[in-house]
Amino acid sequence: MSKSVNIKDLNVYYSDFMAVQDVTMDIAPRSVTAFIGPSGCGKSTLLRTLNRMHEVIPGAHVQGQVLVDGDDLYGAGVDPVTVRRQIGMVFQRPNPFPTMSIKENVLAGVRLNNKRIPRATAEALVEKSLQGANLWNEVKDRLDKPGQGLSGGQQQRLCIARAIAVEPEVLLMDEPCSALDPISTLAVEDLINELKDSYTVVIVTHNMQQAARVSDKTAFFNIAGTGKPGRLIEYSDTTTIFNNPVQQATEDYVSGRFG
């Protein structure tokens, strides 16, 4: 498990509009990488290109390469479904399936991919995934209750459990804590720290303290103005980005000064 991600000369477009320009970066396996930057600078867009989720929006396309352990995600004949089975994603807003119980939500990835698994294996997988998402103790007595009956923070951890139940190589998180209170945020951050032992984690966040707390490396993105593409300004160790960044723009952003 856990693969490296290499982005090479990547441009991302929505129809004719270039949203992200010329990004090149290498993400090591078993690490946490944070994407920070102002709204609209293309962090989420870039994240979504890492498992081809941006293609859900009509007209979105890319130029360049994204290599996962050397395999190009955008090579000819690559099936996005295969890509997404290896690269999981957790979204900004918790989105458990409303028609399913907690247990069914965790098993959704396996069941919906038409894999038949024995009952005992399924039970074990549910427990392992929920343990992995730090949710087991809170829900073990009500696994058959609807997933939407949980609190926001619990729902988000349920979504993480659902994502890791299919044992992806890479886990992408798009502002996973922006809808959560500080306690739930802490729970998710602890979880990210544990997840990096077995997964490559990429997280988009607006919270710079969070980036500083959870990530090994940080990438700062910025945008020159409305209608201009977002660019990767600086990508380095998290301590470097927050303590002595090379670029003036990075320094301005992380210290709260702009312009």
Place this chain on the structure above:
Amino acid sequence: MSGSGTLKIPATRNRLTTGQLPRFASLYTLGVAFVLAAAVMGLIGFNAFGLAAFTSVFYLILISALSTAIENRRKAMDRFVRGLVTVAFLLALAPLVSTLWTVFSKGIGIISPAFVFTSGGSPTINPNTLEIVSSPGALQAIVGTLEITGLATLFSVPIGLLTAIYLVEYAAPTFWLRRVVNFLVDVMTGIPSIVAGLFAFSLFSLLVGPKAFSGLSAAVALSVLMIPTVVRSSEEMLRLVPADLREASYALGVTKYVTIMRIVVPTAIAGLATGVTLAIARVIGETAPIFMAASFTDAFNGNPLNGPMQTLPVMAYTGYKFPGQDIALSNDQAWGAALLLVALVIVLNLIARIIAMIFAPKTGR
């Protein structure tokens, strides 16, 4: 203010209060308005509509005047508009209640197990008494209605649902086929039902030959009316499913087909079922297209593939328009058929509600 620096709470009056009418002021005013209206009626001659109209007008004047005098302009306006909205609501309700009451009171007399469970036929002569005996049964119409609407549902739901899924999940917003389908569905929504009947009649005349009356033909006519309704309601329901859920499913590496079948449709199932039931309720009362395509008959015909079929709305029509020898009985039959039809529609609506309740996404803790 005293100079001591402590805040003194005035014991006399809270400065935030304004004048206020007593709690049941509107009810009292309504009573007074009613008495006044009754008095006016006494002067110019009683009728129920006048009483209601004068009561409403007096109520609106009185409550506005009272509220302006005791409360303030804003509250007076609020009470006035509130009254106006209530009157409008009652006005809208009146024809509905009146229709239901007329159908019920005129139809209930003939409703009996014999009416529901036997089929009517031509009058026969009782050999013992030499009296003309006519059976008032409606079984042929009930069976016809159920079979024709059932068949129409069977044709329309798959076509309509699949079209809606295509429009919502597959077609890009600017794709030409989507525009064409949207345009055609809009046109079909506006087709007069008689045209649908003509279409089915001529289609089956061409295919089968002259006098090609059949339940199937009527079902085809109803499908033409039903498909656009099913498409539009299903489309709305599928669009209500949050994009988040689709993304969550795609991100797990689930294919589009499985996402639609296992995530999108189950999430929307309550709305889809309601939409289908309402579409059925809309076509079950159609008269003209069935009259054209399936004609009418007093004989029992359970085979939708061949021969004229009777349905409840057509029975209500023919009972009045082409009464048998016993005209009073025919008219009674017409009202009975109308009542059965209304009952059927109410049952369908109840079923829709129950389905929606059962399938609604659960949020229990």
